[in-house]
Every structure is written in C-alpha cells, then in structure tokens.
Amino acid sequence: xxxxxxxxxxxxxxxxxxxxxxxxxxxxxxxxxxxxxxxxxxxxxxxxxxxxxxxxxxxxxxxxxxxxxxxxxxxxxxxxxxxxxxxxxxxxxxxxxxxxxxxxxxxxxxxxxxxxxxxxxxxxxxxxxxxxxxxxxxxxxxxxxxxxxxxxxxxxxxxxxxxxxxxxxxxxxxxxxxxxxxxxxxxxxxxxxxxxxx
Amino acid sequence: xxxxxxxxxxxxxxxxxxxxxxxxxxxxxxxxxxxxxxxxxxxxxxxxxxxxxxxxxxxxxxxxxxxxxxxxxxxxxxxxxxxxxxxxxxxxxxxxxxxxxxxxxxxxxxxxxxxxxxxxxxxxxxxxxxxxxxxxxxx
Numbered sequence: 158x159x160x161x162x163x164x165x166x167x168x169x170x171x172x173x174x175x176x177x178x179x180x181x182x183x184x185x186x187x188x189x190x191x192x193x194x195x196x197x198x199x200x201x202x203x204x205x206x207x208x209x210x211x212x213x214x215x216x217x218x219x220x221x222x223x224x225x226x227x228x229x230x231x232x233x234x235x236x237x238x239x240x241x242x243x244x245x246x247x248x249x250x251x252x253x254x255x256x257x258x259x260x261x262x263x264x265x266x267x268x269x270x271x272x273x274x275x276x277x278x279x280x281x282x283x284x285x286x287x288x289x290x291x292x293x294x295x296x297x298x299x300x301x302x303x304x305x306x307x308x309x310x311x312x313x314x315x316x317x318x319x320x321x322x323x324x325x326x327x328x329x330x331x332x333x334x335x336x337x338x339x340x341x342x343x344x345x346x347x348x349x350x351x352x353x354x355x
Numbered sequence: 356x357x358x359x360x361x362x363x364x365x366x367x368x369x370x371x372x373x374x375x376x377x378x379x380x381x382x383x384x385x386x387x388x389x390x391x392x393x394x395x396x397x398x399x400x401x402x403x404x405x406x407x408x409x410x411x412x413x414x415x416x417x418x419x420x421x422x423x424x425x426x427x428x429x430x431x432x433x434x435x436x437x438x439x440x441x442x443x444x445x446x447x448x449x450x451x452x453x454x455x456x457x458x459x460x461x462x463x464x465x466x467x468x469x470x471x472x473x474x475x476x477x478x479x480x481x482x483x484x485x486x487x488x489x490x491x492x493x494x
Contacts, residue, residue, distance in 0.1 A: 192393055199386045207381035221382060228389045229396055290372035297373070312373040344365050 180244040188235050195235075199228050202245055205313070206252050212309045213256035215295055223259055227252040242323045249316070250324045253306045260298065296346045304339035307332065404490075 178186075178194075180201070186194035206227055211220040231251045238247050297308050303325065310321045322332045382388075427444075430451050435443040 192390060195393070196386055196390055199389045203381040203385045203389075204378070207385065208379055211379055212376070221385065221388075224381065224385070225389050225392055229392050232393055233396070289368065290375065293369050293372035294376060308373070312376065314378060340366075340369070343369060347365060347369060 181240055184235065184238060184240070184244055187232065188238075195228075195232055198244065202248050203228075205245065205315075206248055208313060209249060209252045209309065210256055212294070212313070213253070213260060213298060213305070215291075215298070219259075223256050224252065226259075227255045230255055243320075246320050246323050249310060249320070253309070253324070257302050257306070261302075292350060293343075293347055296343060296350055299346050300339055300342055304335060304342060307335055308339050308343065311336065408487075 176197070178197070180198065183194045183198050187198060203224070207220060207224045210224040210227065211217070214220040214223055227248070231248060234251065238244070297305055299305075300308065307321055307325060310316045310324060311318075318329065318332060322329050325332065325335075327335070431444040431447040435447050439446075
C-alpha cells in the first residue's frame with residue numbers, strides 16, 4: 158500500500174474500513190504505532206493464536222496469558238516483519254516461541270508437572286475418569302521443542318505443510334523427516350506414559 | 356490391564372486424540388485485554404526512556420562536577436590550597452581571571468565570527484532539545 162493508501166485507511170479507520178483492510182495494510186499502519194490497526198489484527202487472529210497457545214499450555218488461564226503476551230511481543234517486533242510470509246504464519250512463530258520459552262522457564266523452576274497426573278498403577282486403568290486423548294495431547298509437550306511445534310501446528314485446523322515449513326524456516330523435505338521422527342518419538346512417550354507403572 | 360492397553364492401536368489413538376481436539380474460542384474481551392496490555396507496555400517503555408534520560412543527565416552532571424572540580428584544583432594548584440587554604444585558592448583564581456581579561460581586552464580578531472559561532476550553537480540547541488523531548492515522549 159502506498160503512503161497515501163495507508164493514510165486513506167487511517168483516515169476512515171472505523172468499522173467496515175478496518176475490516177476491509179488487508180493484513181499487510183494493517184501491519185503497515187501498526188508499524189507506525191497505530192494501536193487501532195493492531196487491534197483489528199488481534200481480532201482477526203485471536204482465536205488461532207489462542208488455540209496454538211492452549212495446545213502448548215493446556216490450561217485456559219495460562220494460554221490466554223501467553224496469547225496476550227504473543228500479541229504484545231508481535232507489536233514490539235513488528236518492525237522486523239518483512240512481509241515475506243503471511244501475518245498469521247509470522248504470528249504462529251511468535252506464539253510458539255513465547256509458549257516454548259515460558260514452558261522451559263517453568264520447567265527450569267520445576268513448576269511444570271509434565272507427567273500426566275493419572276499415570277500410575279492405580280490410575281492406569283481405563284476407568285471413566287481416565288482421559289486418554291488428553292494424556293496423548295499432553296505428551297506432545299514432552300517432545301523436543303521443534304517436534305512439539307510441528308506436531309501442534311500440524312493438527313491445528315487450516316495450517317498447511319507449507320506454512321509449518323515457513324514457520325520453522327526449513328525445507329519441506331526436512332519437515333517431513335521431522336514429522337516422521339516426531340510421530341515415532343510421540344508414540345514411544347505415550348507408550349511409556351501408559352505402561353510405565355503397569 | 357496391560358493386555359487391555361496392548362490391544363489399543365497407538366498410532367490410531369494418537370491420530371484420533373490430536374485431530375479431534377476441539378477448536379476453542381478466545382475469551383470475548385481478549386482483544387480489549389491485549390489493547391490494555393499494549394497501553395501498559397507503552398507506559399513502561401516511556402518510563403524506561405525517561406529513566407534512561409534521567410540517568411544519562413545524572414551521569415553527565417557527575418562527570419561535569421568531577422571535571423569541574425578537577426579543573427578547579429588544576430587551576431588553583433592543590434598545593435596552594437593545602438598550604439594557604441581558601442584565600443590561596445582565591446588568589447590563584449584571581450590570577451587566572453586577570454590573565455583572561457587581559458587577553459580578552461587585547462583581542463582584535465573577528466568578533467562577528469565568534470558571535471556567529473555562538474548563534475549557530477544556540478540554534479542547534481533549539482533544534483536538538485525539542486527533538487530529544489519528542490523522541491522521549493514517543494518512546
């Protein structure tokens with residue numbers, strides 16, 4: 158968008174005009190410190206960012222906090238966004254980085270109980286309280302960071318292989334290899350978690 | 356029990372668990388909270404810039420005071436101060452003031468050039484100070 162185009166969007170930056178502007182136009186306005194434009198970007202991408210965050214943190218309050226943190230970080234780093242990928246792809250990268258940093262910080266402080274609570278001889282029984290899918294989802298975070306990231310993004314609706322490769326900044330071949338290894342490793346972890354005390 | 360789990364196809368279980376995870380909606384006031392956080396962040400940044408400016412001013416002041424004291428001691432000869440106290444130092448200062456006035460009185464150079472230089476410095480100050488203040492406000 159030309160400077161005059163940005164000015165036009167800015168001049169009528171309410172309601173429909175804001176919604177009609179493309180992500181890149183909004184990014185350009187946000188780079189000049191326009192918080193309204195950034196607010197529109199937040200409204201557009203809040204659900205997907207919240208979902209990425211939730212899949213890492215597995216807790217509503219924490220994931221909301223991390224999603225907010227991701228947007229604040231994005232606003233700060235916006236000048237570094239060159240526009241060579243879509244804003245959503247760039248947001249995935251920022252969100253994953255924020256969540257993984259927080260998880261590793263918590264892990265160092267011993268705050269994260271990565272072991273699912275119900276793993277143990279008594280709780281391994283498949284009773285009605287045993288949430289197997291949740292256990293599997295939690296196991297994803299026990300993978301190394303890069304594998305956890307690609308697995309999380311892969312199972313998010315609407316995220317393509319291309320986008321994941323862009324987020325991770327790796328070629329498609331490498332991504333496929335990583336996916337294969339991540340699945341194998343995840344299977345081992347799930348197996349271990351289920352059978353550890355059985 | 357172990358047998359029960361052995362019977363499960365782990366690949367299918369993992370696939371099912373991950374792909375069937377429901378998509379959640381962000382809280383209704385999420386965007387407003389992000390905006391609030393950005394506002395707080397901007398305030399923090401502004402305060403940080405102010406703090407940096409204050410510390411820089413303090414550092415300059417400290418350096419200026421130390422340098423001033425150094426120059427004073429240098430001009431007044433520390434040994435005179437030590438030997439004769441304040442009157443000795445004052446005498447040394449009088450000497451330097453008289454020397455300066457003597458040189459200034461006999462100056463026949465370009466007064467307009469000196470005045471122009473002073474004016475240019477003042478103009479530069481008038482541009483730089485508001486610009487710095489504006490930068491601080493934006494940070």
